[in-house]
Amino acid sequence: MEHDRVRTRAWVLHPDIKTDQDRRLPEPALEEAVALAAALPDLDVIGAEIVRLSRAQPGLLFGSGKIEELGARFKENEIELVLIDGPVTPVQQRNLEREWKVKILDRTGLILEIFSDRARTREGVLQVEMAALSYQRTRLVRAWTHLERQRGGLGFVGGPGETQIEADRRAIDEQLVRLRRQLQKVVKTRTLHRAARAKVPYPIVALVGYTNAGKSTLFNRLTGAEVMAKDMLFATLDPTMRRVQLPDGPEVILSDTVGFVSNLPTELVAAFRATLEEVLGADLIVHVRDISHPETEAQAKDVETILASLGVGEDRARLEVWNKIDLLPEEERTAAIARADRDPKVFAISAVTGVGVQPLLEAIAEKLQGVRHEETLHLGFGDGRKRAWLFEQDVVQDENQTEDGFEITVLWTPRQQAKFAKL
Incomplete structure (x- = not known):
């Protein structure tokens, strides 16, 4: 039963490193990390903080004073898992786990946990397993002496409980080869499904955007479908597709895709080409942005970067949606609407209230009239x-x-x- 699942007490840290080239605004970054953690059903986030560092320490990431101070806080709050929002080397991870007697997950590990929790299609599941194994392969230095019990659920990245830790790289490599073979079979059948779908006389419209931009809420508004639209990062992983009759326009297939995040590790981008496959075949891409977010510009750039890495060029027909205008203060809202009105490819809307959705639908219809x-x-x-x-x-x-x-x-x-x- 759901409510009998053991919940893990977690603490989120965002290391704000002065020398970091990809340094982001620490407050929104911490907020995003907490929201990522909240996307896992078995976690209770007890606390979260920004740790400012002049530079990362090679062995332990943080300085010894900071480690002691944090260790005391974790002990006092009975923390079992610490999520570090950034890259943590295998050596740092092992050392910190020893110092603090807790399990450590870095950003990649956390995203993998979420992906494993959310993947629905056979292909999605295989892709996640492969990404997790590749990640694990780099972490075979780990020492789990302090964790005697086998962990279900959140033991995903560490393999099924601790027994996997003894597994050597060869076992992982053999498993990867097996998964790759299964994946090729699955992809072959997917290609057949896709060929069958290519005969569907409907153009495909893909909603893309930074995670939590409101894609699923917009998808629900446009389709009347109850897709899982929680205020949750990564709420959607496998693309959900629905037929929609546009007003005075063609019938289209609308596809809701996984949210993008910044600094998505390369092995994950590769693993999730599959879940973003619908985007590759789309006739029109609708980029949904949370215009009320303090980092909305940076998020938009991250989305463009990932689209480019997937091979979706600038030449692909696209529209931009500035969502959540209802959350902007009145002056900013008026200014945003005026700016959007001047650009025929930009639409200021609120997926929650429905403001501005009608003109967006008309524009989608118009864009696709030339399709077939x-x-x-x-x-x-x-x-x-x-x-x-x-x-x-x-x-x-x-x-x-x-x-x-x-x-x-x-x-x-x-x-x-x-x-x-x-x-």
Whole structure:
């Protein structure tokens, strides 16, 4: 039963390192880390703080005075798990676990835990396992002497309990090879599903954005679907897809995707190409931003960087949505709406209240009008080459023989129509 699960007492630290090149504003960064931790059902976040450092100490990350001070606080609050919002080397992790007698998870480990908790499709599950094993492989220096009991649930990154720690790299490598094979099979069937979906005459609209930008809330508003729209980071992992009839426009498939985060470790970006696959095939990308967030500009850049790394170019049709305008103070809200009004690709909305959603829907419809349209053609018996070309292009919806040839209904793009005209 849900409520019988043992909850782990956790503490979140955000090391603010002066020499760090990717240094972010510490307050929002800590807030995000706490929200990430809250996305795990078995965690109770007891406390959170920013630790300011002039530089990271190679062996223990923090200075000895700080370690003592934090250790006392953890003991007093009976903390079992410390989440460090940033990279922690395997050696630092082992040393800190020894000093504090707690389990340590760094940012990558935490995101892996969330991914493992959320992955729904077979492919998602395999991708997470592979990412977790690659991560674990770098952490075989770990000493777990102080943790006698086997941990379920949150032991994911550390393998199933402590027995995995003795497993050598070869065992992990063999497992990775096995998973890769399974994944290839799954991807093959996914490719078949995708080919079948490519025949669906609906354009695909993908909602993308920084985690917690309000994509799922907007998705629900547009589709009337009850996707898990909690105020929770990473609430969506495997893309959820729904058909939507646009007002005076085409029917489309709307896809809600996993939220992006800054400094997403490279092995995870690679692992989650799968969950972002819908984005790669999308006809239109709708970038949803939380315009009320103090780091909204930096978040938008992170999203663009990840899209670029996935191979989604600037040339892909896209719209930008400034969500949560209802959370802005009145003056800022008026200014944001005025700025959005000047840019035909930007829409200021509130997915919660529904303000501004209608013009967004109209713009999506307009963008996609050029995607595919239906037309009926009359071909003579002598037009065999043209008819064969239409079937090759997979655009034929219906065909009837007439007295002097064929009446063919096609669903095609303006480009296909132009090519056909030149045949």
